[in-house]
Amino acid sequence: MAEKRDYYEILGVSKGASDDELKKAYRKMAKQYHPDANPGNKEAEAKFKEVNEAYGILSDPQKHAAYDQMGHAAFDQTGGGGFYGGASFDMGDIFDNFFGGGFGDIFGGSTGRRTSARRGADLHANLSIKFEEAVFGVEKDIQxxxxxxxxxxKGSGAKAxxxxxxxxxxxxxxxxxVQQQSIFGTMTTVRSCSVxxxxxxxxxxxxxxCRxxxxxxxxxxxKVSVPKGIDNGQSIRLGGRGEPGAKGGLAGDLLVTIHVQPHKLFSREGTNLYLEVPVTFAQAALGAEIIVPTLDSAEKYTIKPGTQTGTHFVMRGKGVPNVRNNRVVGDLVVSLKVTVPTSLTEKQKQLLRDFAFEMGEEYTDHRKGFWDKLKDTLK
Ligand SMILES: [Zn+2]
Ligand SMILES: [Zn+2]
Structure with a gap:
């Protein structure tokens, strides 16, 4: 385990600092390293814990005195010789008192009663949005x-x-x-007031x-601002929009889970969009300029003569923006599907028979030719 830092050093005060100086230093540090101000920052989180621990000790007259006398050894739980050895010293206690409670104090709560301040609960909500809204972003009201x-x-609970x-x-x-006798001498434990x-x-x-x-x-x-590129199942955290904290504690967060409705034409995988475009037999055989719809417009695309069904091509940058970096945009992958006409006029049928004949396949024998070939391969 790394050497523990000096509690005075952590708070940036000198040994012998007054209670007021300690409190001031603690407020400043806790604000600076508070998780809400540093989302996802592990280093800040560690500092924040350290600051809370230091203040937890130094703001308690008895622990403060023990620390001055014996340093960290006073709270050494493994050595057994510490002043607060064993169960009477509980980190959880400190956290309840200072992690949750300190904020009422720090963030403008007026009670100054650290012991009862509590962070508000997180709230969860679901939001269904259209496919295009997920791609381009949208602002929505949720209830x-x-x-x-x-x-x-005003939240006091006492009648006006x-x-x-x-x-x-x-x-x-x-x-x-509560004072207790033990082999180490008199130990004092602190607990919630029973009255x-x-x-x-x-x-x-x-x-x-409110009773x-x-x-x-x-x-x-x-109002929920849904960022461009969000995907189905992802959620948005609105810091401080959850339930209010109690007794000056911080409010919780609101977590909004996004449900994206499917699109009739497009499908999506990550930042890429996929689209199937039908082309006629004549277009595929002769080549043609076709119109390819994108999510917000349409583009012309020229297909080569002799294009097969299942041929695909990529339209760069016509996909979905990356939700974390909107400058990175995915692609639109288009696959062509050659369609067969289902209802033909007599004239069209005759033209196709003529076409088949011209191709050297008498149309009625066309299938036979295939089966003959298959037999050949099995011989
Ligand atoms: Zn009481
Ligand atoms: Zn009330």
């Missing part, structure tokens, strides 16, 4: 049901005009400390609109 902050109590009382048991911190359930406050008169929950269920309409 989703979501828990929204209650207007009547009343305020929730600070919990006397925990002094509003939402936490209680207020970690909320830090008690609602005497609940808001009648004290602080949130109501409501339908909302959101």
């Amino acid at each position: 989703i049901m979501s828990n929204e902050t209650c207007d009547a109590c 005009g009343t305020v929730a009382e600070s919990c006397k048991h925990c002094g509003g911190t939402g936490q209680e400390r 207020c359930g970690g909320e830090g406050r008690i609602i005497k008169e609940p808001c009648p609109v 004290g929950a602080g949130a109501v269920r409501r339908s909302k309409t959101l």
Whole structure:
């Protein structure tokens, strides 16, 4: 395992920094490395965890003192000799308290009560779009049901005009400390307050609109910008458009899964489009200029005399833009299908008989010739 970095160094403060300085440094760092500001950035994520861990220790007076005395060894869970050895030190705890909770504080929440802030739930929605809309992009409105902050109590859960009382048991911190004797001496564990359930406050008169929950269920309409080149089954993440966080926590995300309706003529594989174009026997035999439809227009294409059915050609850049890089566009692959007329006039039939005769195949013997050839190959 890599050497653990010094907690003061991580937060960029000097040893002996005041609580305010620590808090300020933590806010700045957590904002900088917050996953929402650095989507998919593993390095930022690691830094973010590191910053949270450092602040988790340094903001707790007891752990802070232990760290100053013994450094990381104070929290060494494998050595057994650490001050907080074993179960009393729980990373999960720190995360609950600071990972989820810190944000209310950092991102403008006013409660300042880290213990109860929670990130809102992610929401999921489905959106069906036309084939062309997936290729060219589109903007759509979608309706989703979501828990929204209650207007009547502004999310506090307390009836308008009343305020929730600070919990006397925990002094509003939402936490209680329990001391236990062990072979290492007295250990202190911190847990959610048993009276207020970690909320830090008690609602005497609940808001009648949301029954004290602080949130109501409501339908909302959101604009979804579907990027060019999206494919069936892919989804779009709208950061912060999920359910609101509780007690100043961040909102969750909205994940919209895209369903692309099939096209009557075109099919798609990745960024390539496929199209089958019918040509007549005469066109295939004599060559011709044909019209090939693309998704947004049509192009002329000249087929050579003697073109066979199944012949295909590629129209470069007439496919689908890459969803991640729109400058890269796939191709349109066209295959030609020579069609046989199904209803012929007497004159047309006679012309075809004459044609067959001219080709040296008396049309009635044409099939016999084929079977004779087959017999030859089997001899
Ligand atoms: Zn309410
Ligand atoms: Zn309490």
